Amino acid sequence: MATAYVEDVLLVDRCLTGEPAATRELFRRHRARVHACLYRVLGSNRDMDDLLQEAFLQVFQSLRSWRAEASLSTWIDRVSVRVAYRYLSQRGRRIQTDPLIDDDTVPGGDLTDDRRQLARDGVKRLYAALDELGAAARLAFTLHEIDGRSIAEVADLVGSSVTATKLRVWRARNRIETAAAADPVLREFLQGAAA
């Protein structure tokens, strides 16, 4: 861990000197995690490339403010979450959830075609239900339930208290469950998740 920390500090120093190779290296090291985080929060999204680029531009823009108190990964996650939040908060914006045509998005290669189709539809409807939530609630729910972070970690990322984050997750879960009560596909998908 200490080695990774020192490597991060050295890499950031190189980035701050404007070395293009360092910019590429930092991007390559962290792109998968940032992309995963944005994907889980926003779902399959036409603006994903732009968002990824925006997140990294923000990272490079404010790299001087990284004080090496938190790990670089955590700090970059925080920036990514802010980018996602801004995207979600933009007035009148509805997330354009692409149809999930890629089989890779649904795990379990041994599923039958019916089950696979059901899972695809379930994911699609889950994100449609998430579109109805507020930005903060969606962020808290997706980071906790889908990205698998602890409540404390989510609270730290979104800059909120643990109590408030818990409340947001709880409210979002209620909304999703209400949506699932009226939608058998989503209900079956969630029941599969709970099993």
Added chain:
Amino acid sequence: MKLRDRIQVPPLDDERLTNIERRLVVGVSELAHQRAPVARRGFGFAVAGLVACAAAALIGWKLHAVPATRIPAPVAQHFAVADGSKISVDGATLGGTASYEVTRDPQRVVVDMKRGSLDLAVVHDPHRTLVIRAADTEIEDVGTRFRVDFDGATGVQVRVTEGEVKVTRHALVVRVAAGNGWTTDRGLLALAELDPVVVAITPAQPAPSAPAPVAPAPIAKPPIHREHHVEVAPVVAEHAAIPADPYVELRTAIRKVPLDFAPAIDGRADAATEIAKLKKVAYSPTTLGPEASLALYQIAVLLYRPLGQDAEALRTLDMFQRRFHGGKELRAAMWLRVRIECSHSFDEACRRSAYSYQHDFTYGEASDVAVRITNAQ
């Protein structure tokens, strides 16, 4: 819900990643170029500064040619009061039962206490401060009414009823605001926590039953800066005249709520050493999680008390809340913020911190006090 494993992230293809990377490198280099005008502006400021310096030098040289009128430096004046008289010195009124010496020089007025109690009402003059010296403690006024009790050896007690004073002892500076006190042994405290005022009042002279013997002619006193001489009034009565702090009860309630996870140290000298040790733990890249969280919180506690470095303690708490928002010390840290913010006055910052506390932690003694602070007028 276990959604984590149900939704997999499809990998971005290489072409898209290469495009993003290329755009990013270009974007970052543009960012670097955008910073350049700032540098040019800095250069402009530097040139303007040089011109201003040259002009100032020229004016100074011209003025130097004119012979300046020499103002003689005021001589330090010194006088002693041993009978507890009430005197006025440069806007400060000193009363009580103390014996002390006053030394006045152009920058400050120093009252050197021998022992006893001194009540002061001071109009603050930033160019000439009033300093009370009792043994190794110095108390400097910041526009205020306060009282100093000194046992003649080492024990000093300060009570502030209006404004603020700065107490310095062993190079440690503590600001004591209205409604608070300070003692050599216990440091910063609420007024209500201090012992009741115990002052030896000069026993009243018995009424003469027989004609008093003819007193010898009084020795003429030197014309010192004593403006009037009054009988020493009982100190309790003197204190009753000073308006009471309306928040004393609330301040006491705040101080009654203990600070959780506070480090145990012996005496003031150890606080700095302890902070140095804790910093090693808190800022070490190899220390993560609960240990670092506790260390950072304890640094804030020590900075607040006994060191009295409130601003630094608040900065440390900011850092704590950024790094360890889910730490188990969060509740204690937020309460510590309330205590610090509300230690001087019940202003906007104090109420804001109290509101945040009661919002996040609904139950408990501290929460009740936070509600009272939020509602205080």
